Amino acid sequence: MALIFKWLLRLTGGAIVLALIAVLVLYFLLSRSLPDYDKRLTVAGTSTPVEIVRDNANVPHIFGGNDADTFFGLGYAHAQDRLWQMVTLRRTVQGRLSEVFGARTIEIDKLMRRFALYDLARRSVAAQDAATQEALTAYAAGVNARLAEINQEALGRGAPEMFLFNAPVAPWQPADSIAIIKLMAVQLSSHLENEVLYARASLELDDEARLADIMPLAPGSGIAALPDYAALMPGARALRHASLPERPRDPLSPFHKRAFAGASNAWAAAPARSASGGTLLANDPHLGFSAPSIWYLARLQLDSGGVIGGTIPGVPVVMTGRSHDLGWAITSSYMDDQDIFIEKLNPDNPAEYLTPEGHKPFRTERSIIHIKDADPVTLTLRWSDNGPILPGSHYDLATITPPGHVAALSWTALSDADTTMSAGMSIMHAKTVETALDAGRLYVAPSQNLTLVDQDTIAMKTVGAMPRRNARHDTQGRMPARGWVRQNRWQGISPYSANPEFVAPAGGVLGNTNNKTVDRPFPLHVSFLWGDTQRVYRWRKLMQNREVHTRDSFIEAQLDTVSFTARSLLPLIGADLWFTGEAAPDGTPERQRQRALDLLSEWNGEMNEHLPEPLIYAAWLRALQDRLTRDDLGPLAHEFSHPDPVFIERVYRDIDGAAAWCDVRQSTRVESCTDISRMALDDALVWINETYGTALESLRWGDAHQATHDHQVLGEVPLLRYFVNIRQSTSGGDHTLLRGRTKGTGPDPFQNVHGAGYRGVYDFADPDSSVFIVSTGQSGHFLSRHYDDMAQLWRRGEYIPMSLDPELARAAAVGITVLEPLAR
Template identity: 65%
Template sequence: MAQVFHWLLRITGGLIVLALLALFAVYLLAARSLPDYDARHSVTGLTAPVEIVRDNANVPHILGQSDADVYFGLGYSHAQDRLWQMVVARRTAQGRLSEVFGTRTVETDKLMRRLDITGAARASVDALDAETLEVLRAYSAGINARLAEINERALGRGAPEMFLFNPSISPWQPSDSIAMMKLLALQVTGHLETEVRRARVSLVLPDAARLADILPAAPGSGVAALPDYASLFDTPLPRLAQAQPDAAPPALWPVARPGLQGASNAWAAAPKRSAAGGTIMANDPHFALSAPALWYLARLELSTGGVIGATIPGLPVILSGRSQDLGWGIAASHMDDQDLFVERLNPDDPQQYETPDGFRAFDTRREILRIKDAAPVTMTLRHTQNGPVLSGSDFQLGTVTPQNHVMALGWTGLNREDRSLAGWLRLMQARTVQDAIAAIEPHVAPSFNLVLVDGVQIAMKTIGHAPRRDAEHQSQGRMPAPGWQDRNRWKGLSPYGSNPEFIQPPGGILGSTNNKIVDRPFPLHVSFDWGDTQRVQRWTRLMQSRQVHTRDSFIETQLDTVSPTARTLLPLIAADLWFTGAPAPEGTAERRRQDALTLLADWNGEMNEHLPEPLIYSAWLRALQDRLIRDELGPLARDFTHIEPLFIERVYRNVDGAGAWCDVIQSAPVETCTDIARQALDEAVIWLSETYGGTLESLRWGDAHQATHDHPTLGDVPLLRWVVNIRQSTSGGDNTLMRGKISGQGPAPFENVHAAGYRGVYDFTDPDSSVFILATGQSGHPLSRFYDDMGELWRRGEYIPMSLDLDLARAAAVGITRLMPR
């Protein structure tokens, strides 16, 4: 027996040793792809030496003798740190993910093939001027130089993910960078899904007048009543299908879920509103959180001077940053740049669709979709005069498409003469607000509110192509409309000069929190659906509470976690519940409700990660909205994953009879809004107890509101997920200036999934005192110390210097890379 035990011990020990050796071998293989930042390389494509000085935060400061060589260095740096991110993004745009990931990304590839972003990008190359094309070629050459170096020196395939998926990597082309901008535009815009949702809700609501409650317009002038969606067609709609809730999106789906499209904060103060007499600007773009972050910090020393700020790997431009003379930042404008067109098929020939001039054949082409470990799929892609034809399974379009019709998408992002990058390259060389506004005119999509400051001026300009619609458009672009009706078709594009523009406002402060910025009648309206009606209230108060501002007051505003929504809604929904009812014994439902109300009564609306009140409030509002809408919308109610503050306010103020939502249609009694509020609070308290346990006082918002920086391709893999995913307890919420948008679904509905992956504050009194930060780190390599080194600073609301002082960068450099012409 003892001998058996000894052998078992030896076998176990041997297995442990083998496992450790295997782990060590895996580590060595993965570590081969860690970049050496302190090196000298001979590369093809340079005209003169390039120096890349990486400061102590691993931000590359790139110096060369020509602008083309500097952009070469940026491409090389992007490929050093974010190669896998760039490979996946390019394959997403191309519709070629399934060649690597198999069947789970087939639907994603099909959508991207239908949109043909890559084809539009390739066509756009011919529209570029020589200077822009030179930059894109130099940037591409820098990426390809890194690829060649990886192959020549066997550098672990460039990224550890390459060992698991082993994709083929073709050389980077200028069109790939154009496609990256179009892919970004697809993530920012959301009007396609907004149109579908409005149509679906229109079809299921018992009272069509209630559509303005659940999908309210932003405050401002009233909007004319929309037609009943079904009345636009003489063919029955699929009445049974429209009640189905949205299914989970396919893997690596490139379109943001409703409510999670691009957002941002950007604002500026003129010298008269600055304590030190110079302009100040703050910017924090909001996108889905990921590891690594979407953004990458860089400094370029161009012939016109240094520029520094946030880039996106794959794009050779700084989208938010500054030079010595100019600062710029972006916020999603929510311009309505998409329309769905319902195309009627010829009953005698389904290969034709109706136009104002009669039936016309679809433009068609066939493509083969190759799938790893599965048979290839042949797709027939169709295109109408209005845009590409989408599948009925995309965005649940089949639920709002009449029989013998198809749906086509009109979108400015599909422009085939896209010169957006030319505009950004010129903006980076501009010195004044006026120069920048003129330079960025070629930008097509995504549409942004571009906030600008120079030494003495501030400005905001909406950039991006705006479709020109007919004043008689049947749905005003708010729902899908018949594509054979001439009045529903686009009439070209609006002139750049008609986009909203604000220069040197009298009050000395301007900005955007994705709020409604103009009040124009249709069709000059910009949009009916804006991204914010709440944060702007808090921003206005903080901006106007001071006569003058400083860099620190802008930082304080950027990190503010007070919810104006909570301050508005709680007094409404709890008006008849606070401090009412007889004393109740410990442990009863009545006592738990009273305890929750007592905590909320003393709360100031601050969504602080260490407090219980934000979690109680959020759980209550989530249960309340669900109870208000479920009887009217049925399964479709599950699509409303986020609280709509204007809806709840309309209901509890009974605006235009909106209080009718409180009565449950299926029940005999007539429920009041107070009844629903009480029931929702009881439900929320029970859910909190079952989910988190303990007392209400012991709850902590940060435990539920974890920032989920997940790796897009390895984040769900057992064991590896603990290495590649980053989790952080965070403050803020959907409607705070330090925005942390919740997922709104699944077992952890309050996880923070959409926030400011980049923050920057630019002070032109002393430009080198400007600051910025990323949500994770510069590197996309999980074994790098720069993978998540900025994460804790970001969580705590700290920043790193945003300086153009090269001596400062050299003083604590983690490495200097010298690229020499081969």
């Protein structure tokens, strides 16, 4: 027995030693790709020495002898810190994820091949101006210099992920950067999905007047009733219960959070409304959270002066930021830049489709998708005059495409002369609002609201190509239209002057929270779909409460967590529930309901992470939305998982008979809206009791509203996910200025999955007092201390300085890299 015990002890000790050795070897291999920020390196592709000074937050301050060399340095810095992210973005837009990840990403690749965005990006390179082409070439050379260094010095393949998903990394090309901007257009566009959903709801609802409730227009003037989709497309109603394939939900997919599309905040104040006497600008663009963040901070020294702000790895442009003279901010404009066209096939030859001039053959092309550990798949790509043909398996198109028809997509991003990159370059070099507004005419997609300030003027302009539609269009772009009808087809692009513009407003303050910006009749309306109908009211109140603003008041507005929606809806949905009846016995559902109502009655609508009321309110609204829609929409109700405040207000104010949603059609009695409110609150409390317990006063909104900065590949790997994912308790919600968009589905519906990955506030009376922050850190390497060093600052609402002073950067630099040109 003693001998057995001795050998068991030896074996156990040996196993522990081997495990430790394996861990050390693994750490050594993975840590090889940690960049050295303090070095001199001789590189090919630069004509002058390039100095990269990384300040104490690891923000690179890049100094080259000319613009091209500065962009070379940015490419090198991006590849040092975010190589895996860049390569994955490129593979996504190329439709080549399955070469690395296997069959799990095949549906993503199929859709991206049908869009053909990468081919369009390659053709768009020639459309850029000379300065932009030079910058793209130099940036690509900088990325490739880092790739050469990795190969020559065996630097751990450049990123830890490369060991798990080993695949050759092709040299970076100028087209790759343009393609990533096109990929951003995919993430920021939502009209395609909205058109399909509108048509599906039209087919599902017996009373078409109810469409105006469930998919309401933003407050303001309405439009005439649209035609019945079933009347436009005979046979479509029979498809409404068609079985749908699983949508691409892979974390790598640009579509896995697409229901939220784009969102953002930006506001500006003129000198007369600024306490410092200089213009003010704040911006926080919202995208799906990830680790690392999509944003990367950088400072570039250009011939026109220094610029600093948020970049996207792979793109040599400061997308949002400032120079000494100009500040620029972006928010999603929600311009309707997509239309679905239903094409009628020739019954005698399905290779042809009907046009206003008669039948015409599709343009076709074959594309081969290589799949890791599986046979390749060959796609037949088809295009009509209206755009690429999308199969019914994408975007639920099978539910609205009648037999003998196919769906085509018209979209401004499908341009082979896309000069959006040149627009971004020109804005970085601009010194006045006027010059930057003129540069905006080169924007194609994604459309944005561009907010600008110089030393004296503030302005906002919607940039991006705006389709020109016929006033007699069948569906005005809200639903799919017949592609063979001439009046439905796009008639080119509207002139830049038609895009909304606001320059030097009399009130001295302007801003955008993705709200409706103009109220113009179709076809000059810009959009029927807007990203915000609520947050703008809170913003307006905060702006009007002060005669003059400061950098700190703008920061306060960015971090504001009061929900205008909660303040306006709770008195409506609880009107007949507050303080009614005698106190119920403890332990009964009635008593739990009274406790919840007591808490909500004294709540000010602040979505603070430490309070219980936001969780009770959010769960109530979610249950209420489900109660109102499930009966009428059936399975389609899951597409409306986020409560729509305008819909709920219409129902509870009984606007145009909207209270009809409260009656449950399958029941014998007629339910009132008060009945539905009470039942929904009980539903919410049952869910809360099962998930968090019955002690309502001890609930914390932050426990449910966890920000999910998850690694897009390693975030699902057991054990490893605890090292690579960043989770944080957060305040805010769907309708607060500090926006933390909730997931809406699954066992954790209130996870915070979409918000401000970048925040910046700039004061042009004292530019070096400007501040910014990103949601994770600069590095994409999970072993780096800069992987998450900004995460807690971001969560607490703190910022870091935004200075163009090179000496401040050098004073506490974490490293200085000098890239010496190769001797000729």
